[in-house]
Amino acid sequence: MLITEYLVNWTIGLFSLKLEIQERQNILIKLVNQDVDFFFETVSGNILTRLVGDTQSLAFGVQQFVTNIIYFLTGCITAISIMLLSNMVTVALFSGIYLFLVIGIAFMLFIKSRRKLILAFDKKRDVDEDMTDRVSNISLIKSSGLEKYEIKRIEDMNEIYNRAGDPSITWSSILNSFISTSISLMSSIYIIAVAIIIVLQNANQAQVAKVSTDIILVNILLSFLLGAVGMLVPTLRSATRAQNAAQRISELTEPVPTIFSNYEEAEIKKIESITLEGIKFAYPKKPDKIILPKTSITFEKGKSYAFVGETGSGKSTIAKLLLKFYEPTEGKIMITGKFDIGEGKTKTESHDLHDMNLPSYLSRVGYVEQEPQIVFGDFWENIRYAKFDATDEEVIRATKKANLHDFIISLKDGYDTILGQRGFLLSGGQKQRLVIARVFLKNPDLLILDEATxxxxxxxxxxxxxxxxxxxxxxxxxxxxxxxxTIKNVDQIIVLGANGKGILQIGTFEELIEKPGRFKKLYEAGLMG
Ligand SMILES: Nc1ncnc2c1ncn2[C@@H]1O[C@H](COP(=O)(O)OP(=O)(O)OP(=O)(O)O)[C@@H](O)[C@H]1O
Structure with a gap:
């Protein structure tokens, strides 16, 4: 018995652990393949609680459900089988019907309480998501001196969770009391029924003695049944918890990405030029708001280009299109370069970015953005993110070029220093230098600097x-x-107009500053100072 119980618990425990790991893996695979747009919509706290909390809830819910249902079924089957084997057919039949009715009513009561339970689970997740989000923005809270405000906010949210939890506890208690009272009643009904039969049949002493022994056995078996049926509420609760977690997880895993990596396509070995061929763009979530009207331009090999324009004119959108975070609504982005044609040979061809092998293209692109992305890890790990097989010497050469080496070796642990979350240890300039070192190491053909400084x-x-x-x-x-x-010396400045006007002017700094037009106005207004 002990060994069987151990084996059952061990198997279910192992199964739920595997389920949790598999679900996490599954979510992570779906997330990294998801469109960038998805993350703009879904707050990070939301993703984290689903990745951590909901996978745990799912595994725990399934584990509890399976364990409880096994105990419930074995309890009921054993008790009724013993009754049948002891020739108590009437008692078994009566117990079976009675149990069936109790479970039916309990199930109906549970359906009523289920919504309350789900509401309580949802409120708990709201608090979890909110707390994760606030902790990740701790510097905003600290710099605003809003600790008390945040504590009060979380207290209020917990109060809402508490209020949502109350009815679910009330319903669970009603359900539990109903089940235990019903099962206890069974033994009283049985004793009363037996007493009536004895009196009506005027039973002799031997018959009364036999019935008394039966009553003891029936009571033992009924208490067995009580134990089994007592598992019903936690079983249903676990099933609801698992189902609720699974549904929330599916909200993360169901959206179908629209941007593909095209791993099977030929790799690009060198990017030479990039042409925006009549591209038009509106963000998928706002298809009516045209950000870029029909736009054509070629970025020639080795030349430098700068986009300027008022806020919201679509400058960063150009960077996002070149990184294939989004695809043009119309038109194509053609990439000309040396493509792998096998046997170590390459051929100069032009391919639509839509169909290209994306990882090979991005491995030739360096991206520096306003908010440097630093991962939890040491300097080695962070800089090697651009080229995992880089030697220590290559990394050091890159940090020297980025003017970061001297700072790193001045630290107690040098290159082994662990950079806290989002590089809390580093100043803004040092973080940006780290990203620049990464790009030096990568040695890309195309460089995208999105408001880097x-x-x-x-x-x-x-x-x-x-x-x-x-x-x-x-x-x-x-x-x-x-x-x-940042743009005085570039080969071409492209001026974008606000509200989807697209390209207004193109020229060198000297050319544009002479001509009346948008650039001159921006310059004179001090916006390009
Ligand atoms: N993911 C998005 N979904 C919907 N609209 C967006 C999205 N990202 C940006 N936009 C909108 O697109 C327009 C262009 O944004 P973009 O960031 O390209 O402008 P920008 O010229 O770089 O502005 P800034 O100089 O302020 O950085 C803005 O109106 C912005 O609100």
Whole structure:
């Protein structure tokens, strides 16, 4: 008995662990393949609680459900079988029918309480999601001195969860009391029925003695049944918990991505030029708001380009299209370069980015954005993110070019220093230098600088700009710019108009500053200072 119980628990425990790991893996695979747009819509706290909390709830719910249902079924079957084997057919039949009725009523009561239970689960997740989000924005809370406000907010949310939890507990208690009272009643009904029969049949002493022994056995078996039926409420509760978690997980895994990596396509070994061929763009969530009207432009090999324009004119959207975070609503982005044709040979061809082998293309693209992305890990790990097989010497060469090496070796643990979440240890300029070192290591053909220095102060910006200029040498570069200092020397400045007007002007800085037009206005208004 003990061994069987151990084996049952062990098997179910192992199964639920595997289920939890598999679900996490499944969510993570779906998430990394998901369109970027999906993450703009879904708050990170939401994703994290589903990834961690809901997978755990699902596994725990399934584990509890399976364990409880096994105990419930074995309890009922054993008790009724013993009754049948002891020739208590009437008692078994009566118990069976009675049980059936009790379970039926209990089930109906449960259906009524199920909604309350789900509401309580949902409120709990709301609190979890909110807390995860707030903790990840702790510097905002600290810098605003809003600790008390946040504590009060969470208390209020917990109060809502508490209120949502109350009815579900009330219903569970009603259900539990109903089940235990009903089963206890069974033995009283049995004793009363036997007493009536004895009196009516005027039973002799031997018959009364036999019935008394039967009553003891029946009572034992009924208490067995009570134990088994007592598992019903936790069983149904676990099933609801698992189902609720599964449904929430499916909200993360069901959306179908629209951007594909095309792993099977030929790899690009070198990017030469990029042409936006009559592209038109509106964000999928706002298809009526045209961000870029029909736009055509070629970024030639080794030349530098800068997009300028008012806020919301679509500058960063260009960067997102070049990274294939989004695809043009109309038109194509044609990439010309050397494509792998097998046996170590390449051929110069032009391919639509839509159909290209995306990882091979992105491995030739360097991206520096305003908010540097730092992963939890040491400097080695962070810089090697651009090239996993880079030697220590290559990494050090890259950090020297990015002017970060001296700072790193001044730290107690040097390159082994663990960078906290999002690089809390580093200053804005140091974080940006780390990203620049990454790009030096990657040695890309196309460089996309999306307001790379706009979060930095003027002095740091000037220093970083030197590294960025060095990085741009000999590569095709597309800069999304706010300040004049970053674009004065580029080959072509492209001026975008607000409200989906698209390209208004193209020229060098000297050309544009002479002509009346949008750029001159931006310059004179001090917007490109
Ligand atoms: N994911 C999105 N879904 C819907 N609309 C978006 C999305 N991202 C940006 N937009 C909208 O697209 C327009 C262009 O945004 P974009 O970031 O390209 O402008 P920008 O010129 O780079 O502005 P800024 O100089 O302020 O960074 C804006 O009106 C913005 O609100």
């Amino acid at each position: 706009s979060a930095l102060d003027n002095i740091v910006e000037k220093e970083i700009q030197k590294e960025l200029d060095q990085l741009m040498q000999g590569r095709t570069s597309v800069t999304i710019a706010h300040r004049l200092s």
